[in-house]
Every structure is written in structure tokens, then in C-alpha cells.
Amino acid sequence: MATTQTRQQGSKKGRGGDPAAGVAQNGVSAKNGASHDSSPEALGLDAQAMIAFYRKMVGVRLFEDGAQRGFRRGKIGGYLHVYTGQEAVATGFLSTYEPGDRAITAYRDHAHALLMGSEPKEIMAELFGRGTGLVKGKGGSMHLFDEPNGMMGGYGIVGGHIPLGVGMAYAQRYQNTTNITQLYLGDGAIHNGAFHEAANLSGLWGREGLNPCLFIIENNQYGMGTSVERATAMTDLAAKFDSYAIPHEKVDGMDLLAVVECARRVVAHMRETGQPYAVEALTYRLVPHGAGDFFEKYRTKDEVAEWRKRDPIGILEEKIVAAGMADDDQLDAIRAEIRESIDAVLQFADESPEPAIEELYTDVYADESVVGSR
Numbered sequence: 551m552a553t554t555q556t557r558q559q560g561s562k563k564g565r566g567g568d569p570a571a572g573v574a575q576n577g578v579s580a581k582n583g584a585s586h587d588s589s590p591e592a593l594g595l596d597a598q599a600m601i602a603f604y605r606k607m608v609g610v611r612l613f614e615d616g617a618q619r620g621f622r623r624g625k626i627g628g629y630l631h632v633y634t635g636q637e638a639v640a641t642g643f644l645s646t647y648e649p650g651d652r653a654i655t656a657y658r659d660h661a662h663a664l665l666m667g668s669e670p671k672e673i674m675a676e677l678f679g680r681g682t683g684l685v686k687g688k689g690g691s692m693h694l695f696d697e698p699n700g701m702m703g704g705y706g707i708v709g710g711h712i713p714l715g716v717g718m719a720y721a722q723r724y725q726n727t728t729n730i731t732q733l734y735l736g737d738g739a740i741h742n743g744a745f746h747e748a749a750n751l752s753g754l755w756g757r758e759g760l761n762p763c764l765f766i767i768e769n770n771q772y773g774m775g776t777s778v779e780r781a782t783a784m785t786d787l788a789a790k791f792d793s794y795a796i797p798h799e800k801v802d803g804m805d806l807l808a809v810v811e812c813a814r815r816v817v818a819h820m821r822e823t824g825q826p827y828a829v830e831a832l833t834y835r836l837v838p839h840g841a842g843d844f845f846e847k848y849r850t851k852d853e854v855a856e857w858r859k860r861d862p863i864g865i866l867e868e869k870i871v872a873a874g875m876a877d878d879d880q881l882d883a884i885r886a887e888i889r890e891s892i893d894a895v896l897q898f899a900d901e902s903p904e905p906a907i908e909e910l911y912t913d914v915y916a917d918e919s920v921v922g923s924r
């Protein structure tokens with residue numbers, strides 16, 4: 551009975567927490583601890599740096615809008631999951647990227663590739679399944695990969711990439727580097743057995759300073775149509791890392807500067823110690839789960855509207871304008887310029903050829919010379 555009542559109450563008030571207070575549905579505040587100052591001054595971010603962040607976030611948002619247009623025009627086969635609403639998370643964490651670092655994520659992966667330096671037109675061509683695509687049109691939206699830039703994918707199997715990320719972090723330390731791996735996973739993926747096995751090893755190896763794996767839980771509060779509270783009895787996702795002796799914290803994933811502050815502090819510590827760390831970034835998917843999620847029966851329009859008020863791009867805009875770093879007209883002009891560049895990206899993808907038929911036989915098995923050299 552109690553369960554039924556909870557469910558009824560849950561559906562009445564919506565399951566997506568209280569955005570105004572920065573509180574997720576698991577009831578835990580996303581506010582970055584007051585002891586950490588994330589103002590532009592404290593982070594040493596001048597107008598140029600703030601605008602550069604703005605360009606990145608808008609670049610991701612408008613790329614995703616363009617991808618959705620491409621999907622609706624029937625140009626993108628298979629499935630499409632966009633990152634709209636979550637931009638501050640990857641933008642903030644990847645701002646700490648150094649050559650040799652790696653990132654690995656699930657299928658909501660366009661933003662990570664864009665932020666790590668893959669060519670937007672190659673990513674779009676990949677979504678369109680074209681031979682000019684990032685992985686020659688053979689991966690599609692969920693399987694972006696760009697090894698020279700440290701982007702290690704792009705995985706469609708929920709939780710499947712987590713052991714790989716932990717293994718990559720082990721290799722980085724084994725090879726005596728100070729690099730780290732950023733391992734992004736969803737709130738839904740954390741219940742997968744692969745997570746628990748990998749987190750256990752990460753904690754163990756971390757004791758010896760052999761696992762600089764930064765677990766970034768992108769808690770957008772739903773795994774497809776299932777809210778966190780319906781997926782687990784213990785809804786404090788960061789606290790699950792206690793089982794593996796991995797230190798953790800939460801951050802407001804809608805506030806870019808809070809994420810940057812957290813990322814810098816945590817990553818510096820990891821480079822030094824080689825130990826793992828987990829951050830639960832509280833965020834919200836402002837769009838349907840994927841292109842096939844038409845009715846969004848699992849959440850109310852009001853809930854989405856409330857979270858839209860905390861759009862991460864809007865929050866950054868306010869900070870930029872309040873600090874007198876740019877005015878609305880200047881920000882409008884930036885958006886217009888990026889929108890135009892995305893039109894060119896779409897045109898490139900559309901005009902690109904299909905992969906050559908011979909490509910069916912390439913990149914299937916590792917090249918013998920590569921296998922031999924490792």
C-alpha cells in the first residue's frame with residue numbers, strides 16, 4: 551500500500567525534483583558546497599574565457615538541434631540521443647582535459663566528441679552514415695570514436711563501457727603518466743552489474759594509486775521513462791561509491807561554473823594521487839530520451855517547464871551579462887554565427903557520399919601490425 555501511495559504522490563508532483571532549489575528527485579541538494587567559490591573571479595575567468603565557454607555550450611546545443619532536424623528529415627538512420635540540457639556537465643569537466651587524458655561515455659556522446667575537438671562536420675556526417683564521417687559512417691550516433699583526441703567512445707550497451715574506462719585509467723598509471731580517464735555514466739547505468747564489478751576494482755587499484763578514474767554520473771533523473779526513485783531503493787547515487795571506498799561529491803550540473811570549480815579541484819587531486827573519484831552531477835534532460843520518445847508519459851510538461859528555467863545556457867548568459875562581460879546583442883550575434891556554421895555542417899553531411907562498399911571489410915579486426923606492436 552505504501553508503495554502505491556508513494557507512486558501516486560510522485561506522479562502528482564512530478565518525479566523530477568525541485569529545479570528552483572537545485573534539488574533532484576532523490577532529495578539531495580545539487581548546490582556546490584558553500585566552501586567552494588565558483589565565481590568567475592575565483593576561477594580566474596575573464597570575459598574572453600567566459601565567452602569561450604558560452605560558445606562551446608551553444609555549439610553543442612545548436613549541433614544537437616541540427617541533428618534533430620536531420621533526423622526528422624529522414625537523414626539519420628537508427629536512433630538519436632541528444633545532450634540538450636546537460637551541456638554544463640561535459641563542458642565543465644572536459645575543460646580540464648590535457649593531452650593523454652581520455653574520456654568514455656555511453657550513447658549520448660555527440661557533446662563529448664565536439665568538446666574534445668572532433669570536427670563537427672565529421673560528427674554530423676557520421677550521424678548521416680556517410681563515408682566522410684568520424685568513423686567512416688560505420689558507427690553512427692552512438693559509436694563516435696576519436697582516439698587522437700582521447701575520445702574512446704560512444705557505447706550503446708548501457709553500462710558496457712564502465713569496465714573499459716576503469717581499465718584505461720589503470721593503463722594510464724601503469725604507464726607512469728599523470729593522465730586521467732573521465733568515465734561518464736547515466737543514473738540508469740549505475741544499477742548495471744558491470745558498474746559494481748568495475749567500481750570494486752577501481753577502489754582496490756586506487757589504494758595503490760593505480761586508478762585515476764573520474765566517475766561522472768550524469769544524473770538527468772531518468773533512464774528512458776524510469777525515474778531514479780522507481781529504479782533504486784537507495785536514491786543517493788554518489789553514496790553508492792562508499793561501498794568501494796571511492797570518495798565522492800555532488801555538483802549542480804546546470805551551473806557550468808560550479809562544475810568547472812569541482813572539476814579543477816578533483817582532477818588536480820587525481821593527477822597527483824592516481825586515485826579514483828566520483829561526482830554525481832545533478833542535471834536534467836530537457837528533451838525526450840531519444841528521437842522515438844514522443845509522448846513523455848513519465849513526466850509532466852510542468853516539470854520540464856520548471857527545469858527549463860534552469861537551462862544551463864541561460865544560467866551562464868545571466869552570469870556573463872551580470873558581470874558586464876557581454877550584452878544580449880553580443881550573445882545573440884554569437885548564436886546567429888554558430889547557427890550558420892551548423893547549417894554548413896548539415897550541408898556537408900548531406901552532400902557527402904555513402905561509405906565505399908570496400909569499407910565493409912576494413913576496421914573489422916585490428917590490423918596485424920597494430921596488434922603486434924602492443
Ligand SMILES: Cc1ncc(C[n+]2csc(CCOP(=O)(O)OP(=O)(O)O)c2C)c(N)n1
Pocket residue numbers: 658706707708709735736737738739740770772773774839
Ligand atoms: C544493457 C542494456 N539494457 C537496456 C538498454 C536500453 N536502454 C537504452 S538507454 C536506457 C536508459 C539508460 O539511462 P541512463 O543511464 O540514465 O542514461 P540517459 O539516457 O539518461 O543519458 C536503456 C535502459 C540498453 N541499451 N542496454
Ligand SMILES: [Mg+2]
Pocket residue numbers: 736737738768769770771772773774
Ligand atoms: Mg539518465
